[in-house]
Amino acid sequence: MKIRKAVIVAAGRGTRFLPITRSQPKEMLPLVNKPLIQYSVEEAVNSGIEQIFMITAMGKRAIEDYFDRSFELEYVLEQKRETKLLQEMRQLSNLVDICYIRQKEQLGLGHAILATKDIIGEEPFAILLPDDIIDSKVPALGQLIEVYEQHKTNVLAVERISRQDMMKYGIIEPKKVSESVYQVLSLVEKPEPTEAPSDLGVVGRYILTPQIFDAIEVIPSGKNQEIQLTDALQLLLKQQTVYAYEFEGVRYDTGTPLGWLKTTVAFALKNPDIGAELREYLRQLL
Numbered sequence: 001m002k003i004r005k006a007v008i009v010a011a012g013r014g015t016r017f018l019p020i021t022r023s024q025p026k027e028m029l030p031l032v033n034k035p036l037i038q039y040s041v042e043e044a045v046n047s048g049i050e051q052i053f054m055i056t057a058m059g060k061r062a063i064e065d066y067f068d069r070s071f072e073l074e075y076v077l078e079q080k081r082e083t084k085l086l087q088e089m090r091q092l093s094n095l096v097d098i099c100y101i102r103q104k105e106q107l108g109l110g111h112a113i114l115a116t117k118d119i120i121g122e123e124p125f126a127i128l129l130p131d132d133i134i135d136s137k138v139p140a141l142g143q144l145i146e147v148y149e150q151h152k153t154n155v156l157a158v159e160r161i162s163r164q165d166m167m168k169y170g171i172i173e174p175k176k177v178s179e180s181v182y183q184v185l186s187l188v189e190k191p192e193p194t195e196a197p198s199d200l201g202v203v204g205r206y207i208l209t210p211q212i213f214d215a216i217e218v219i220p221s222g223k224n225q226e227i228q229l230t231d232a233l234q235l236l237l238k239q240q241t242v243y244a245y246e247f248e249g250v251r252y253d254t255g256t257p258l259g260w261l262k263t264t265v266a267f268a269l270k271n272p273d274i275g276a277e278l279r280e281y282l283r284q285l286l
């Protein structure tokens, strides 16, 4: 079955970014000239996704407004004969069909995903966590979809994680299947480095079968008293195969102020309009 639907989880409080996140969702922080969330939406669209379900929460309305159509803005741009900009703005609001679901209590990633159970229905679907931005030739989600199409079962994106960062990720116990593809034998959410079953950590891209919802419904709270997607996957392993795929591309973690800043610099340096000048400026600073 074709992967048509994707869930983007944008419900986190963004406490690491306080005070700015008092009145602005962290997903709307800029990465050069676009908000962070747009990168995930574009990755999904470029991977063939037709419908996005975005999990939001209180204080996230700016995201909905951003992807909506703005007649007022279009009118002003029309009057000013800003044809190119007008076209860009129209394209943005026509990117894809997005449906918003509010998570009323933030009880963890698994809990957020469960909110889409009825609308996803009986088909496999994708999940994107927008803190993870992946720069690659073929969109990372598209790479995962290719693996899904070969194996017709759950696929998680993974990459090598340094020892000191293992406590930030779900870590898998892998069994190599082929170049870059592993069968997942078990998973642990945010282990101590000494308890990690490998150095392959889950990055925020998943293709899952709808049976994940049944698993989420029965698992108790796990790490940090949250309903963890990792625990649901561990349960799902008892009845279904889960693969992990070491994708091609560079992953940036924008979930912390320093990570966001590093990503901003990396993307700005690659930008043809400002890259050269920024490089010169940084050289002078140093």
Ligand code: G1P
Binding pocket: 109, 129, 132, 168, 169, 170, 171, 189, 190, 201, 202, 203, 204, 228, 229, 230
């Ligand atoms: C979540 C998942 C974790 C995964 C990570 C990827 O953690 O729980 O298993 O490795 O995303 O970014 P979070 O970053 O929400 O704490």
